[in-house]
Amino acid sequence: MSIDKTSVSPEDEHIVENPEAAAGADVAVDPRLLVRERGFAGYFDEFKRKMRAGDLGSIPVVIGLIVICVIFQSLNSAFLSAENLNNIAVAMVATGMMSVGIIFVLLLGEIDLSVGSVSGVAGAIMAVLSVTHGVNEWLAVLIALAGGAAIGAMHGFFFARIGAPAFAVTLAGLLFWLGFMLQILGENGTINIDGDGVVGKLTTYYFSDVAAAYGLAIAAVALFFVTSFLDSRRREAAGIPARPLVDIVVRTVVLAVIAFAAAIMFNQYKGLPLALLLFVVVLVVSDFVLRRTGYGRKIFALGGSVEASRRAGINVTAVRISVFAIAGFFAAVGGLFWASKIAAANQSAGAGDLLMNVIAAAVIGGTSLFGGRGRTWNALLGVMVITSIQYGLALEGIATPVVYMVTGGVLLATVVIDSITRKTQKTAGRA
């Protein structure tokens, strides 16, 4: 990025206006240091500074979710019922899983348009192998997932090794794999799967024991608190800025309220859905990989500057291919959840608005389309928004055309908010 002389950051203006600070390089404490005060005052200051700088994070989408809930609840009191929320939680997993994969690709600053078709292929492979050819269902699932990863790796190869634009390669993939799926489904076009099988259970199994949902909530809260606390202790021991205990407690309490509210809600209906548990596990693991491992750091680096990554010794080609393989893998996972939801592999799988919803969920959740910024938790928030809109409008008996228009409007609003905040960040020197 270029250094725009006209948009001087506040810090720089400070230097110009304060020649003493500029000259006095030996001053012990630099006035420009963002020293964070301890306690709530410091926390509030930090928050205000972020708001002013346009660093909104997940706040717009959380507000959006609350607005959606208020609107639909006032239209129909069944919206916030345990049954409806449960259905939303299960229905969103297929799109959400695929969205996790697309976030990996978006972090590189690339796009994968083929995930919809690849999800259809995975469902078809699984159904054809297990139902038509009688292959063990677990094996069929593994083959379908490996197939998805292989297809993704192939797209990645054409992009990273041959140098074709990812947009074009995956657009070709979108068409090719759609045809491939129709081909292997054969003339019938629909293969029903066993509702009590591995795939069938994915979206129909609930942990009916109330202990499951509460146990998960307790485990999540405890894990969060212990890891935050230990991290903070280590930082203090190393003499570097650490998160104050009050801060950790507040965060833990917020998480606990959300987790237990969800647990109570699930237990009022059928219990904790298996699909949601798997989704949460995927989110935790993928977030850990992205933010805590060398591999994740490489992905962010590539999203920031390819040249810098190359000079830092990162194998650019290998990382790119692997990221597309991950997108293909999660597309396949999503495809299996989709097949489970409709209890069949059919010709319409992976078609329609699925691809758009997957990308929209990632973007609505807060992932940047320009690479280098985002978290896999964005997939959860984004997909909650999209699925809530779908279910809320369905409760009202409003037809698909309106659903499309509303979802499109929400996506546009998100991108607009993103662009405006980006501008604010630029003028505040934080782009």
Added chain:
Amino acid sequence: MVHVSATPVLALRGVSKRFGAVQALTDVELEVHAGEVVALVGDNGAGKSTLVKTIAGVHPIDEGVIEWDGKTVQINKPHDAQNLGIATVYQDLALCDNIDVVGNLYLGREVKKRGVLDEVEMERRSLELLQTLSIRIPSVRIPIASLSGGQRQTVAIARSMLGEPKLVILDEPTAALGVEQTAQVLDLVERLRERGHAVLLISHNMADVKAVADKVAVLRLGRNNGVFEVKTTSQEEIISAITGATDNAVTRRAARGNGEVQK
């Protein structure tokens, strides 16, 4: 003046490099000692970048000898140069805008504990490093995008210091910077010298060269055109060595301006 060792850290003896029909470097000699800042100057196309790239291992030399601590060495790959202890900071910095300062400092050589990034250790060491170099940035946990051009340059230089190199090559470190930021970078160059690093500084800016360099090596059309002690040499002498003539656009301007440019 900081102590300068007798044996140069890096010495080029009769180095030549040819690209197809173009003789980029011919019999170039260069010496850089520990605790010394050598400025490498020359007009566009004089071979500065080629020379730097041969030292950094991007372009292996065709003829001549590279000596490191008095011993003849082969530098055929960037990796060879890094292993010897040569760090190069290129003009375009090669930082990732979206990653914070700590992440950029350790990009490609992350500290890990049981396969997981050890952020605490990296942050502690980063703060330590920035402190020893007296580099001031608002926070080590903000993305590079939030920093000014000068701060980015200092981060890029700090990054090159992580491997404890003996020789640091800086390619036009002040080219895109403002007055204040240039001063920060020049301060840092002086600190590198004080810590006993050998510094090879490529620059177009005579003011910078006069400010921090101990010696100036001039390249002209791929050949040596003199090595000068900065203290005892006037700017005009250096410029005439660069342009290859005493009568040139710069001296004519100086004459017209009643010698005001002269120091």
